[in-house]
Amino acid sequence: MRDRGGLAARTLTPAEPAGAPPVLLVHGFGSDGATDWIDTGTAAALTGAGRTVVVPDLPGHGDSPAPRSAAEATAPALAAALLAVMDGAGAASFDIAGYSLGARLAWEVAATAPDRVERSVLGGLSPAEPFTAVDVDALHRAVADGTPCADPFTAAIAAMVTARGDRARGLALCVEGLRSTPFAGGPWNAKVLPVFVVGENDDLTRGIGDLAEGLGGAGLVTVPGAHHEVPGGARFRETLLDALAR
Incomplete structure (x- = not known):
């Protein structure tokens, strides 16, 4: 590597x-x-x-x-x-x-x-672009303190991200960055x-x-x-x- x-x-x-x-x-x-x-x-x-x-x-x-x-x-x-x-x-x-x-x-x-x-x-x-449907603020709150996401799709992304442990904050930033430059x-x-x-x-x-x-x-x-x-x-x-x- x-x-x-x-x-x-x-x-x-x-x-x-x-x-x-x-x-x-x-x-x-x-x-x-x-x-x-x-x-x-x-x-x-x-x-x-x-x-x-x-x-x-x-x-x-x-x-x-x-x-x-x-x-x-x-x-x-x-x-x-x-x-x-x-x-x-x-x-x-x-x-x-x-x-x-x-x-x-x-x-x-x-x-x-x-x-x-x-x-x-x-x-x-x-x-x-699937990430355009993500509530980024809610995603960051979920990663920071576990606040539940009201939107089901954002909640699904949050579950995927938080399952990565200490990688979660970086992955949430990836979602935010990609959401800002949609396909x-x-x-x-x-x-x-x-x-x-x-x-x-x-x-x-x-x-x-x-x-x-x-x-x-x-x-x-x-x-x-x-x-x-x-x-x-x-x-x-x-x-x-x-x-x-x-």
Whole structure:
């Protein structure tokens, strides 16, 4: 584990390099790089295919420090931190795959540095920003002293966040930062259109087909599972490897 661009990141190298660009793997909210990508076997499958893999932990997640303010956890700030990780890895260009929040940030990375992003896989992406429905003040109160949240969705986010113990305050700041910079779609300016992957029982991705179609023919693959089940599934892993293959 190395600190790159302020984020903790693992770099996994293949025994027999394929000569393709490295792959940046970005995990989801409340998770970490090991849980979404290493423990599921995806990182190993990529290195087995000859790819170098970079697996960071987002701020407030895994081994990375918590953000000091919501400004450090906006989508542009997180994209900049991920690009700094790839700078530290010496990667002028790279493929990227993200799941859930990781997919939203992969989109931001591609928007920020389209000349550096080659192929991409966006898994479990919600076409609408879920954090815009969070009562941030109530969330911070819940984290600070356990004050119940009247709004059911905010209460659900608060339960998820507070379950992380001393990580809770940093995660709440991530929610606030992301809420202030909601996902809005738009054109895809990177070199290759992304491949979207959604679970057949994932309500969070409802409407993603319209987003894919609006990009002019981006791939859309449905795999078994609900939102939290998809990253560990064999079909997701196979789809990702196929989409990033050279």
